Amino acid sequence: MLPVRPRETASMFTRDGIQLDADVYRPAVDGSYPVLLMRQPYGRSIASTVVYAHPSWYAAQGYIVVIQDVRGRGTSKGSFYPFRHEAEDGFDSVNWAATLPGSNGSVGMYGFSYQGMTQLYAASTRPVALKTLCPAMMPYDLYADAAYQGGAFQFQGNLSWALQLETEGARLRGDANAYQALFKASRNLPLYDPIPVKPGVLQQYAPQSYYFDWLEHSEPDEYWQKLSPHLDAVDLPMLHIGGWFDSYLTGNLRLYKEMLARSQNPQHLIIGPWPHIPWGRKVGALDFGPAAVNPIDRLQVRWFDQFLKGKDTGILEEPPVQLFEMGSNQWRGLETWPTPQPQSFYLHSSGLAALSEAEGSLKPERPAEKQSDTFVHDPWRPVPALGGHLAYPPGPQERSALDCRTDVLTYTTPPLESDWILAGELSLELYAEADSPSFDLCAVISEVKPNGQVYTLTQGYRRVQNAQPDTPITLDCQPTCIRISRGHALRLSLSAACFPAYPVNTGTGSPVREERWIEARILTLTLHSGGDTGSRLLLPLAEMCSEGL
Incomplete structure (x- = not known):
């Protein structure tokens, strides 16, 4: 590791004259180094250290590290609206970073969440100096991967983020009451x-918030098309980083699959057992x-050593897909994202699946006779x-x-006679109706242990x-990778x-x-299940190789 100079502050100006400020970390050894750029809206001193090593550690590996406040955040000037200016500002920032003293002209980007998205916006403008990305835990399609899931607004996550951004915005404006x-x-x-998704505190203190635009555009219309990044003409080597319990995993996989389908450059994928933060061994x-x-x-x-320094690190000889297999708690190396033939498990019930876990089951065969479970949702x-x-x-968790509630239907397999490995996408086809024009369906897949404990796997x-x-409702679940041991059950x-x-x-x-x-x-x-209405769970039962990370 190299010694590192004290942190410096540097500024640049965008094409429309907006000053953007950054912290720069560089080796204290003369030489020419590649640049690692992170662009983020949370105050550059944080530098995503909630999941990454401090930038000084990266600088000690022989890189100039630039952590930049995006427009309107931190000490950067201008007005902030999530994602709106990140393409043009990203292009200008990459070009500026490439010309910093001591730079060899090559730039890589890293970061998760918003910092993952700023990589994609910068790449969409195709700056010549940008050579590789490491996008982590970001939504990609802002409508489908962030704002709405299955047509339902992601209330808690979106409201929490809006309050975080608007609180910081009030602090930057010096508005103590709003803050x-x-x-x-x-x-x-x-x-x-009164209108749950429109809390009065946001309407009073942040009426201009993007949050209200996200509510207004509840369908995937032109607003989302313009706001999301477009990478059709981009071909860069990318290391895609995700977590089985991250809210943006669908975005990670959407980007990975799209790039893999057309890229001439390596696309590697790693998914750990982590939530959005932190990335550690203890989860839930x-x-x-x-x-x-x-x-x-x-x-x-x-x-970065491979693609910015030209070193042969051996990373390209390793399996390009690394998945953490929960249950066995080990990494699995694969050549491709797993796509096993889905296997159907049909819902069977006596009609009392809401009252007892013994009354509903999952079996490979379709019920011969039509069956129904009726339950009541009380707001x-x-x-x-x-x-x-x-x-x-x-x-x-x-x-x-929860499964003992009478407004929750449960369907459980018998204890497994051998280990199961689930790896990939899960989905359901359900035949359901209600006495109203609209209703929601939540599906949770869990592991039932022999002692009766039940732990969420995906939903x-x-x-x-x-x-x-008579028309099936398709419901997609978060992808997963888990080994369920013999004697345990799936619910x-x-x-x-x-x-x-x-x-x-x-x-x-x-x-x-x-x-x-x-x-x-x-x-x-x-x-409904059985007869012509075979409500079923489609499981990615797979066999996987044993190479580790």
Whole structure:
């Protein structure tokens, strides 16, 4: 490792004259070095150290590291609107970073979440100096991967982020009253205003917030097309980094698959058992062991050494897909993303799956006779969010008490006769109806241990409009990779709410931005299976090779 100079501050000007400020870390040894650029909106001193090593560590590996405040954040000038200026500003910033004293003219970018997105916007403008990216845990398609899932607004996550950004915006403006009100709301989310998704504190203190635009555009319209990055003409080597319990995993995979399908450059993918933050061995209620300790900093340095310094690090000889297999708690090296033939497990029930876990089951054969389970969703006591990729705290949580509720249907396999490995995408086809024009469906897939404990593996959500009992409803779950041991079981839990991860569906069929608590009605839902209506869970049962990371 090289000695590192004290942090410097440097400024640049965008094409429209806006000053952007950055911290620069550089080796204290004369020479010519590649540049690593991170562009972020949270105050550059943080430098994403919630998941990465400090920039000085990267500088000690022989890089000039630039951590820049995006437009309108930190000490950078201009007005901030999430993602709106990151393409042009990213292009200007890459070109500026490439010409810093001591730079060899080659730039790589790293960062997660918003900092992952700024990489994509910069790459979309194709600056010549930009040679490689390491995008981590970012949404990519802002509508489908961040704002809405299955047509349902991601309430808790989006509101939390809006309050975080607007609180910091108030601080930068010196508005103490707005800061205190928004800060207080961020620590105790305002979930029960007349229109739940439009809390009064945001309307009063941040009426200009992008958050209201996200609510207004509840369909994937032109607004989202313009706001999301477009990489059709981009071909760069990328190291894609994700987590099984990260809320943006679908975005990671969307980008990886798109690039892999057309790129002439290496595309590597690594997914750990982590939530959005932190990246460690203990996630939710489980400890995934020493192999789950964050390896990303050393991996990124190997990647940058390969593509920015021309070193043969051996990384291109390793399997390009590295997945952490939960359960066995080890890394699996694969040549491609797993796409096993989905295997169907049909829902069987006596009609009492809401009352007892012994009354609903999952079996490979379709029920010969039509079966139905009817349950009631009461907005006064909606099924709460617990664990998974959107609730706080995220990750695998013990949910046996939730499964005892009478507004949760449960379907469980018999104890497994051999180990199962699930690897890839999971989905459901459900035949359901309700006594209202609109209802929600939440699906949670869990592992049932022999002692009766139940731990969340993955989940999915769907807002349903005008369902027909003879037409299947498709519901996609978060991808996963897990080994379920012999003697354990797999469970599907279905409900009509997951609050406050998603807003409670009032049943009116109105857009979410107009739904009021006072309109929320009790809903009766019926799930059909058997006969011509074979409600089923589609599982990616796979066999995987044994190479480690």
